[in-house]
Amino acid sequence: MEPSELRRALEAGRATASELGLQVDDVVVVHNSDRVALRLIPCDVLARVAPLAQLADSEIEAEVARRLTDVDAPVAELDPRVDSRVSVRDAFAVSLWTYYEPVDAEIVPSDYADALLRHHAALRQIDLDVPHFTDRVAAALGVVDNRERSPGLPDSGRELLSGTLGGLSAAISVAKTDEQLLHGEPHPGNLLNTRRGPLFVDLATCCRGPVEFDLAHAPEQVGRHYAGADPGLIHRCRALNWAMFSAWRWRRDDQMPDRDHWRVEGLNRVRAALARCEPG
Structure with missing residues (x-):
């Protein structure tokens, strides 16, 4: 603000x-x-x-x-x-x-994965009317495909983001995988290290989708400790998440600190994440 x-x-x-x-x-x-x-x-x-x-x-x-x-x-x-x-x-x-007094220590990948496993188990016990992850992708596409909403986005970036958002959203949706309620954005900034253990915050981003969509927000090592996760699907979800992040940064009225840096860096992260996805 x-x-x-x-x-x-x-x-x-x-x-x-x-x-x-x-x-x-x-x-x-x-x-x-x-x-x-x-x-x-x-x-x-x-x-x-x-x-x-x-x-x-x-x-x-x-x-x-x-x-x-x-x-x-x-x-x-x-x-x-x-x-x-x-x-x-x-x-x-x-x-x-x-208010939780923070613990000055890094959350190791195994503890991060355990917290996410327990969080997902709890989410399966409640019922909420929340969007599907593809609804969030559609909102990002609405920014990318509307030049008035993203006037500074260069044509090459617009093509990259449009293709990534549309293509990966469809590919992930047709994959044969279970879906459930998710946190939506369980990245390290939304996980507090406290004396009670790791606790998730920013709970308004709940959506429905595969657990790999959540895991793609966490550090890469976390997925290796999450039983049953599909590494290939995590890679595709990570590329999709970077594309959504980048789309928000190119909004005309985006107010994220260091926005100009993240506009460029976001597109670079999309390209790097796509390079790690399997062909097709």
Whole structure:
């Protein structure tokens, strides 16, 4: 968020927690992007504050967290001291979560894979109406194929992304593989290392598809520790995921930090990932 919007978001997080009876003497920005994560002190709550346009995503995330907590999934939990609903304040959607002190150690691939296995097992115990992964691909294609939405995308990049998104989405869909509820984006930035063990966050990206779609977001070594995963399918899903990532960066209104770098790097990552896929 821009500085002026960030100041309003901080105040929205502080005021929401205070109104619910939590003591807030200080606010620390943990993460700032299109939405912000704030540590509220001394009540030790993590406030996630998003523009009101993301209210639906915030409500989905809270609902997924509630259901997964009930089945002992390795996920970050909503703060149990307050109402778990998403609050609206000053054009922001505010949700309050348990704050987990990070452990200063890398999550080794075997522990990462174990957390994802347990997360997938928990997801099989709940029922949610979520998009198929191909719906997300279609949204990315809508950006690539519309020059008004991606005016800076060069023709060579547009051809690369369009072909990759359309071709791999179809190929993965017809593969004979089981599908289930997925996290959607379980990359290292969405996995906290805590004293309770690894916990997944950012739960609004749930979708349905093969587990390899999730594994393609994790470091490559993780898939080798995940029983029954198809290495070839992971490679195809990784190329598809990089193509979606790249498509979002070329949106006219994308606000990711270092966007210009990632526009170029994203296309390079797509080409590198495609080179590792089997012929055809």
